[in-house]
Every structure is written in C-alpha cells, then in structure tokens.
Amino acid sequence: MAQAIPNILVVEDDRETRTLIAKYLRNNACNVTTAGDGREMVRAMTDRRVDLLILDVMLPGEDGLTLCRKVRAESQTPIIMLTARGEDVDRILGLEMGADDYLAKPFNPRELLARINAVLRRQAAGRTASATEGATALSFAGWRIDFRMRELRNPEGARVAMTSAEFDLLRTFCERPGRVLSRDSLLDLTQGRNAGSFERSIDVLVSRIRRKIEPDPQEATVIKTVRSGGYMFTPKVEIASAAGT
Incomplete structure (x- = not known):
C-alpha cells in the first residue's frame, strides 16, 4: 500500500457486495466511502478527495461504463471496473473508456486489494516529480x-x-x-x-x-x-x- 492511507470510493448498487468490499478494505488500511449509483458517486467525489474509484458496470441509471468515461474526461483518478460479465469484449470496452484495471465477479477480495495497490503504485511512479524534471x-x-x-x-x-x-x-x-x-x-x-x-x-x-x-x-x-x-x-x-x- 502507498505510504499515505488511500481514499477509496466504492460504487456498487448491491448493498451486500458494497458492504463486504468496504469492510475488507477498511481492515487493510484504506479509507472507504460507498455509493449506490452515479448520483451518489458524484456527490462523494465533490465532497472529498478520491484516490481510487472502484466502479461496478451494472448500475441503476447511468451504467458504470458511462460514468467511467465521464470521470476520465475530467480527471486522472484511477478506476478499477467490477462486473459480473467477464467476457473479453466487456473488459476491453472498460479499458477503452479509461479504466486502469478490470475485475470480473465473483472475485477474491485479496485480488482486488492487490490490484488497488498495483494501480496506485503505477500512478505514483508516473506522477512523482524529481529534482531533475525538465532536464534535457x-x-x-x-x-x-x-x-x-x-x-x-x-x-x-x-x-x-x-x-x-x-x-x-x-x-x-x-x-x-x-x-x-x-x-x-x-x-x-x-x-x-x-x-x-x-x-x-x-x-x-x-x-x-x-x-x-x-x-x-x-x-x-x-x-x-x-x-x-x-x-x-x-x-x-x-x-x-x-x-x-
């Protein structure tokens, strides 16, 4: 995990799944906020800093792919997509919309945590400036x-x-x-x-x-x-x- 405790937003309409994910991540040194749909997601992202977004594809109202595209158009917040559909076409579509990773249900919570850590490490490696930045x-x-x-x-x-x-x-x-x-x-x-x-x-x-x-x-x-x-x-x-x- 990164040195600072990451703020994770879980957007999942199934209450049981949402609760299980949030509990596991909190037990593994993450700050977690949850949302049940796109409207709640927007409010949560407006109210607080979000370091990584876990976004279910099948949501009421706007689906996860649409929300992913909208988030990516405005920010570089890392996104991991969750879906019950594991076909390659769905995975590729999610990545094309701007997701950083994709995990099909059912999944092991340990795998989700490992993917969160990997995405956050990649982001940190890509954005951390050094004293030599800009040198030719x-x-x-x-x-x-x-x-x-x-x-x-x-x-x-x-x-x-x-x-x-x-x-x-x-x-x-x-x-x-x-x-x-x-x-x-x-x-x-x-x-x-x-x-x-x-x-x-x-x-x-x-x-x-x-x-x-x-x-x-x-x-x-x-x-x-x-x-x-x-x-x-x-x-x-x-x-x-x-x-x-």
Missing part, C-alpha cells in the same frame, strides 16, 4: 544520457549504442533514482498499457542495459533487483552540463 541531459557515475540526441556516453566520452527500447527504459530509471519500480509500472512508463508487452520484456531490457553500464553485469550495482518488488536505479543522478561530462 543527465549524468550518473560519470555517464551522460542526452534526451534530445537520444544518446548515451560512457565516462570516457564514447557513444554507447542502444536500441530505442533500451534508451527509454534507462531514461525512466534515471528520472526516478533510488525508487523501487515494479515491472508493471516500468511497462506503463516506457511502453504503455496497449503496447502488447509483457513483464518479461522488462527483464530482457534490464539485462541488456546492465551489460552496457554495469562494472560487473553478474553482480549488478547500478540497476539493482529488488526481490518481489522490481528494480532500483542506485547512482546519484544530476543535471548534466551543456558541454557534457
């Missing part, structure tokens, strides 16, 4: 990465060949040093949810980058593997001078 070139451990030229140079000043995917991933690490980044969040930050990629592709790219920048790729110290977490970029990162380093 950064340096770390003698290396220089130039975003405009899309090139990497080693401490001796020699250009190091990189594929576009390798460069984008290294840039993502350099812009977020000292933070644990999950494979899921790295996919979102570098390739997007609709890229048709898999978590394994991140591991392959990390391995390739390590061979180029690590003193010893077998004992990685620049891009560390965090068990059950993902990866962390460990060097101090600074804005590079215009003339390079």
Whole structure:
C-alpha cells in the first residue's frame, strides 16, 4: 500500500457486495466511502478527495461504463471496473473508456486489494516529480544520457549504442533514482498499457542495459533487483552540463 492511507470510493448498487468490499478494505488500511449509483458517486467525489474509484458496470441509471468515461474526461483518478460479465469484449470496452484495471465477479477480495495497490503504485511512479524534471541531459557515475540526441556516453566520452527500447527504459530509471519500480509500472512508463508487452520484456531490457553500464553485469550495482518488488536505479543522478561530462 502507498505510504499515505488511500481514499477509496466504492460504487456498487448491491448493498451486500458494497458492504463486504468496504469492510475488507477498511481492515487493510484504506479509507472507504460507498455509493449506490452515479448520483451518489458524484456527490462523494465533490465532497472529498478520491484516490481510487472502484466502479461496478451494472448500475441503476447511468451504467458504470458511462460514468467511467465521464470521470476520465475530467480527471486522472484511477478506476478499477467490477462486473459480473467477464467476457473479453466487456473488459476491453472498460479499458477503452479509461479504466486502469478490470475485475470480473465473483472475485477474491485479496485480488482486488492487490490490484488497488498495483494501480496506485503505477500512478505514483508516473506522477512523482524529481529534482531533475525538465532536464534535457543527465549524468550518473560519470555517464551522460542526452534526451534530445537520444544518446548515451560512457565516462570516457564514447557513444554507447542502444536500441530505442533500451534508451527509454534507462531514461525512466534515471528520472526516478533510488525508487523501487515494479515491472508493471516500468511497462506503463516506457511502453504503455496497449503496447502488447509483457513483464518479461522488462527483464530482457534490464539485462541488456546492465551489460552496457554495469562494472560487473553478474553482480549488478547500478540497476539493482529488488526481490518481489522490481528494480532500483542506485547512482546519484544530476543535471548534466551543456558541454557534457
């Protein structure tokens, strides 16, 4: 779970289901507000900050897909859709409306909590600013990465060949040093949810980058593997001078 206790809004017309979800999330360090339809949802989102919206598809009045589209047009509040229909077409439609994730009923509350945590981590990784935000070139451990030229140079000043995917991933690490980044969040930050990629592709790219920048790729110290977490970029990162380093 994120460091701050998240405010979750559960929009579900079935009272029993709504109560069960709210009770489980409150028992797992979440602040929870509930709503039975779109009108109650709008009032709740007007009255308080909502960090994540759990939205049922089958609702009286405006359905969940319509509400999802309206919320997404006005804010980036993360949305997890719930539905009794688990067909791929419904899942895809929900994602196209702007949902961040989709869970078919019946579901295990632990899975819902895991998906909430994953969505919140991805959002935090994507929006957290750093001291180097807006820089066109950064340096770390003698290396220089130039975003405009899309090139990497080693401490001796020699250009190091990189594929576009390798460069984008290294840039993502350099812009977020000292933070644990999950494979899921790295996919979102570098390739997007609709890229048709898999978590394994991140591991392959990390391995390739390590061979180029690590003193010893077998004992990685620049891009560390965090068990059950993902990866962390460990060097101090600074804005590079215009003339390079």
